[in-house]
Amino acid sequence: AQSVTQLGSHVSVSEGALVLLRCNYSSSVPPYLFWYVQYPNQGLQLLLKYTTGATLVKGINGFEAEFKKSETSFHLTKPSAHMSDAAEYFCAVSVINTGNQFYFGTGTSLTVIP
Amino acid sequence: GAVVSQHPSRVICKSGTSVKIECRSLDFQATTMFWYRQFPKKSLMLMATSNEGSKATYEQGVEKDKFLINHASLTLSTLTVTSAHPEDSSFYICSARATGIDNQPQHFGDGTRLSIL
Numbered sequence: 001a002q003s004v005t006q007l008g009s010h011v012s013v014s015e016g017a018l019v020l021l022r023c024n025y026s027s028s029v030p031p032y033l034f035w036y037v038q039y040p041n042q043g044l045q046l047l048l049k050y051t052t053g054a055t056l057v058k059g060i061n062g063f064e065a066e067f068k069k070s071e072t073s074f075h076l077t078k079p080s081a082h083m084s085d086a087a088e089y090f091c092a093v094s095v096i097n098t099g100n101q102f103y104f105g106t107g108t109s110l111t112v113i114p
Numbered sequence: 115g116a117v118v119s120q121h122p123s124r125v126i127c128k129s130g131t132s133v134k135i136e137c138r139s140l141d142f143q144a145t146t147m148f149w150y151r152q153f154p155k156k157s158l159m160l161m162a163t164s165n166e167g168s169k170a171t172y173e174q175g176v177e178k179d180k181f182l183i184n185h186a187s188l189t190l191s192t193l194t195v196t197s198a199h200p201e202d203s204s205f206y207i208c209s210a211r212a213t214g215i216d217n218q219p220q221h222f223g224d225g226t227r228l229s230i231l
Contacts, residue, residue, distance in 0.1 A: 032217050043120065043207050043222035044158075051217035090157065092220075102148075102209075102220055106157040 002027045004093050006105035014113045019078040021108045023065075023091035026072065031093045033074040034102070035065055038088040047089075050074065061085070086112045117141055118210050120223025128231055129200060135193045135226045137208030143188040144210035148220065149181070152205045164191040188213065198230045 007022040025031055032051050036044040048059025055067040061084075065076045074091060091105040117140040125133050137147055145166045150158040162183055163171040170183035180202075182194040191210075195202055205227050209220040 034219050036222070041205075041225065041227060043118075043224040044209075046219050046221070049217075049219050094217075094220075101160070101163065104158050109155075 002031065002093050002095055002103045004091050004103050004105040006089075006091050006108050008108055009106065010109045010111070012111040012113060013081045015083055016080050019063075019076070019081045019085065019110065021076040021089050021091075021110065023074045023076065023105060024072055025074060025091075025093045027093060027095055029095055031095050033065075033067060034092040034094070035059065035063070035074075035076050036090045036092065037061075038090065038107075040087075044090060047076070081110075081112045083112050083114065086110055118208065118221045118223045120208050120226055122226060123224060124227045124229075126229045126231065127198065130197055131230075133195045133198055133228060135195075135206055135208070135228075137191045137193070137210065137223055139189045139210040139221070142210075142212045144191075145188065145213040147185060147191040147208055147210045149183065149191075149193050150207045150209070152207060152225075158207065161193075166191075195228065198228070200230045203228055203230045 003026045005024045034049045035047040037047050038044050047063050048057050050057050050067045058064045063078045089108045092102045094102050119138045121136045147164040149161045152158050161176045164183045164185040166185045172178045185191040205225050207225040209222045211220050212218045
């Protein structure tokens, strides 16, 4: 079975500081991993994804994430936070042959302090 | 990029009304679409998987007679909340994934805020 754990339901950083949002997954087979961002009263927007190949993936808005198989992690980072980064972030895992179903983490709310 | 359109974005109606929400994939075909419900400050709860040309697969605890799903074409799925009551008030989000490509992400609509008075 697949599952996703996001440590820290709320993260606060100062503007210009490093953003680190944690995601660990559980999967018995190689996973596909995704990060989504959700702004208030909107749907989810894809930030980045890992499927195969390079383990460090770059996404939109300056975000990147690194797939670490040994740690079963896919943490999201951004070197310098902007006020506009304040939102809810969801990590998700998908596995081949599971009917395309995604498994979402519980989300991390990011606050950026001016 | 891939776009999913969800309509309406907001509905306010009286208790007992049935409400239909549409989810369209605008530039790709989607054999499978997904319907989620999101409570305030909570994660997404998968309600059902909508399959083109066949019956939807509902998650445990979701009433299929309450939440009717129709996926009549490769680009359109609808969710009808029948005889809605205040406890059905929530944010409903659909998503779609391109047919036949396992490693593709789900693309989400902008959600529908349903408020039942």
